[in-house]
Amino acid sequence: MLSRVAESLYWMARYLERAEDLARLINVNSNLVLDLPHRFDFGWEPLIEITGDRERFDELYEELDERSVVRFLVADRRNTGSILSALDLARENLRTTRDIVPREAWEQLNDLYMTARQRTHSGVPKRGRYEFLNNLIRSCQQITGLLAGTMSRNEAYWFIKAGRYLERADMTTRIVDVRSEDLLAERSDDLTPFENIQWMSVLKSLTAYQMYRHHVRLRVRAPDVLRFLLQHELFPRAVVHCLGEVTASLQHLPNHGAPVHAVHVVQADVREVDVQMLWQDELHRFLDRLQVSIADLHGEINATWFAVEQEDEDGS
Amino acid sequence: MAIDWKTYDSRATWDELIGPGGRPRAAARRLCAYLKSLSDEELRERKDAAILAILVMGITFTVYDEEGGSIDRAWPFDIIPRIISAKEWQRTREGLVQRVTALNLFIGDLYGRQQIVRDGVFPAEMLHESKNFRPQCVGIKPPQGTWAHICGSDLVRDASGTLFVLEDNLRVPSGVSYMLENRQVMKRTFPELFHEQAILPVDDYPAQLFDMLSALSPRDGEEPVVVVMTPGIYNSAYFEHSYLAQQMGCQLAEGRDMIVGDDDCVYMRTIAGLERVDVIYRRIDDLFLDPEAFDPDSTLGVRGLMRAWRKGNVALANAPGAGVADDKVVYSFVPDIIRYYLDQDPIIENVPTFRLTDPVEREHVLANLHELVVKPANESGGYGMLIGPHSTKKQREEFAQLITKNPRNYIAQPTLALSTTPTLVESGDCEPRHIDLRPFVLSGPDPYVTMGGLTRVALKAGSLVVNSSQGGGSKDTWIVDTEAG
Numbered sequence: 001m002l003s004r005v006a007e008s009l010y011w012m013a014r015y016l017e018r019a020e021d022l023a024r025l026i027n028v029n030s031n032l033v034l035d036l037p038h039r040f041d042f043g044w045e046p047l048i049e050i051t052g053d054r055e056r057f058d059e060l061y062e063e064l065d066e067r068s069v070v071r072f073l074v075a076d077r078r079n080t081g082s083i084l085s086a087l088d089l090a091r092e093n094l095r096t097t098r099d100i101v102p103r104e105a106w107e108q109l110n111d112l113y114m115t116a117r118q119r120t121h122s123g124v125p126k127r128g129r130y131e132f133l134n135n136l137i138r139s140c141q142q143i144t145g146l147l148a149g150t151m152s153r154n155e156a157y158w159f160i161k162a163g164r165y166l167e168r169a170d171m172t173t174r175i176v177d178v179r180s181e182d183l184l185a186e187r188s189d190d191l192t193p194f195e196n197i198q199w200m201s202v203l204k205s206l207t208a209y210q211m212y213r214h215h216v217r218l219r220v221r222a223p224d225v226l227r228f229l230l231q232h233e234l235f236p237r238a239v240v241h242c243l244g245e246v247t248a249s250l251q252h253l254p255n256h257g258a259p260v261h262a263v264h265v266v267q268a269d270v271r272e273v274d275v276q277m278l279w280q281d282e283l284h285r286f287l288d289r290l291q292v293s294i295a296d297l298h299g300e301i302n303a304t305w306f307a308v309e310q311e312d313e314d315g316s
Numbered sequence: 317m318a319i320d321w322k323t324y325d326s327r328a329t330w331d332e333l334i335g336p337g338g339r340p341r342a343a344a345r346r347l348c349a350y351l352k353s354l355s356d357e358e359l360r361e362r363k364d365a366a367i368l369a370i371l372v373m374g375i376t377f378t379v380y381d382e383e384g385g386s387i388d389r390a391w392p393f394d395i396i397p398r399i400i401s402a403k404e405w406q407r408t409r410e411g412l413v414q415r416v417t418a419l420n421l422f423i424g425d426l427y428g429r430q431q432i433v434r435d436g437v438f439p440a441e442m443l444h445e446s447k448n449f450r451p452q453c454v455g456i457k458p459p460q461g462t463w464a465h466i467c468g469s470d471l472v473r474d475a476s477g478t479l480f481v482l483e484d485n486l487r488v489p490s491g492v493s494y495m496l497e498n499r500q501v502m503k504r505t506f507p508e509l510f511h512e513q514a515i516l517p518v519d520d521y522p523a524q525l526f527d528m529l530s531a532l533s534p535r536d537g538e539e540p541v542v543v544v545m546t547p548g549i550y551n552s553a554y555f556e557h558s559y560l561a562q563q564m565g566c567q568l569a570e571g572r573d574m575i576v577g578d579d580d581c582v583y584m585r586t587i588a589g590l591e592r593v594d595v596i597y598r599r600i601d602d603l604f605l606d607p608e609a610f611d612p613d614s615t616l617g618v619r620g621l622m623r624a625w626r627k628g629n630v631a632l633a634n635a636p637g638a639g640v641a642d643d644k645v646v647y648s649f650v651p652d653i654i655r656y657y658l659d660q661d662p663i664i665e666n667v668p669t670f671r672l673t674d675p676v677e678r679e680h681v682l683a684n685l686h687e688l689v690v691k692p693a694n695e696s697g698g699y700g701m702l703i704g705p706h707s708t709k710k711q712r713e714e715f716a717q718l719i720t721k722n723p724r725n726y727i728a729q730p731t732l733a734l735s736t737t738p739t740l741v742e743s744g745d746c747e748p749r750h751i752d753l754r755p756f757v758l759s760g761p762d763p764y765v766t767m768g769g770l771t772r773v774a775l776k777a778g779s780l781v782v783n784s785s786q787g788g789g790s791k792d793t794w795i796v797d798t799e800a801g
Binding site: 002004098099159254255 | 588
């Protein structure tokens, strides 16, 4: 398989997953805002920090209010990290690889992009937002399901799957990060119910609440939720599980030694961390480090399969 | 109200399906009877079903638009097929093979000893002024001596019913994917008609193409690596490039996916490292193939590709330089070329063509511009033409000047009354529309001609322009064997 094609498929999957997870991220924050008493109005600033481009936001917007942040993250094409940009990039990557994936996937992604573009105006205000984001999440899942249900388990499929799970691992750390921010810095007993609510809303945004309930029979508590979302081997959005899927996919590809080793290192790091010790700043620092490791992992994948030209231009 | 062939007016010129007095031609009889049996409602349902099938199958041609990304415009399609009898087609196939065989010998000769020039059949000055003659190709002997492996010749019929070759496309002819997809659409839309009669299949083209390409491999004994080379997604024929790669199970590669190694072999960059490429079906013009040999600014090609080809380490189809015979002035010599190399009379005729380098012919053309079609020698896609009967005095004066200044660059032909075929028009009525036909010829060890080809139709009443960019559409083309029942 051509390196360029493999790279496009991998990025298509990453961008599609990114669009879905951004939608989940905005949902969790919207829910938090609704659930918490007004005096804990922690605002939307953390989302900008977590998703990356603070500088770009400041260039484009005067005020850091809900409307601006949501517009920036959902609908602003000038932000390369917005949902719309992610869908556009997913589509551009799929456009060049249409001969590899089933036709229907292209049609659905094209349709998803067109629909999202037409409806973004309803995704920004509070009223239509939940529905807009939920539809978007569902459409992304539909494409993922279509690929899973119709593609041969060939190299193309493994690149798509590796891209999807790598992105998901990264985005799960970011969604958890929303809660690592100093939301309820001074904790007192009368805030306990709210703490529960917040973690519940993180779980729900990842469609993890029901599964969490199956696995953890205690009430919703921070360390348990963290353990579930970071370390669970079976839940498909948990970081350790995602990394396991990355390994499983990469193992089907030629020359996978170095990248697979790199995944194992990150996975061990996540498995071994003591979540009881991760509180607020600690958690934030840990998640940051994890995101850097995931970026390095991508570097390894890139060097092994996509950047064939640099190595071979002078040699073999 | 169903279609009534008695009121269908086919008198203006030759009609492909309906003969004099509204009587369907033999090969079209079953189709016409069937169409007549459908109510307007049923006909409309079939049409809607076909349009839906085209959307669902994603048959598109790409128009790129900055704002909305690309628009993959649905391929305009008419559900009434164009029919040719198997008997007539047999003869046409022979004529096409004859023509392409002679053209290949001609191209090889031009890059070799130029015997045809020495013998005075093809004038030396024509060659010197040819835009598509590539000095880089002189002295090269490609595998099997073939230069134009894939040829798309445009056929038209005039009012008398005679079939002519209008032009030969020997560079990167396109349209074959639409021929294949049109058939798929028709099978979904009119399955019962395929049961009832012998409509000869077209589906083996990709397999034939792959076999022809594989046979060009410079390496013996191994499974050859064949790639389709595309300029990329912004090319209007990208759908076809991708479609053919998919159908043949080949990689669809861009120039940047390949490099030429120190051993002058071509490699593609794959996830397992570099892999040798044996055959390239290139869908990119000569001048963009290799920045080392041609345009140094081109980023679409592969540096050193011509070097690899000259050494015989990779096969290119069509071979660089094949376009020399694509020239419309050369076209006017094709009957002579057939006689010269094959010692046979041409089976399919040329449209009568005036050479403007000849003073007598030029005078005649200049005096009769209002009746003639003037075409530039080296353009394709219907650009830069003068259609005399539809032209203004000012346009004719412009062309008179152009011709006088550079007679080698133009040819003139009488305005043909292209044949028509019944077409469902916007209003739901069935009316005659002008058509042409592009069959594809593969020149491998055994020559292969598509069963029919791509029928293009001018959807506007009276229009002679069949190009999809200018309101043209297409139809399925049926070769019907009436004797097979």
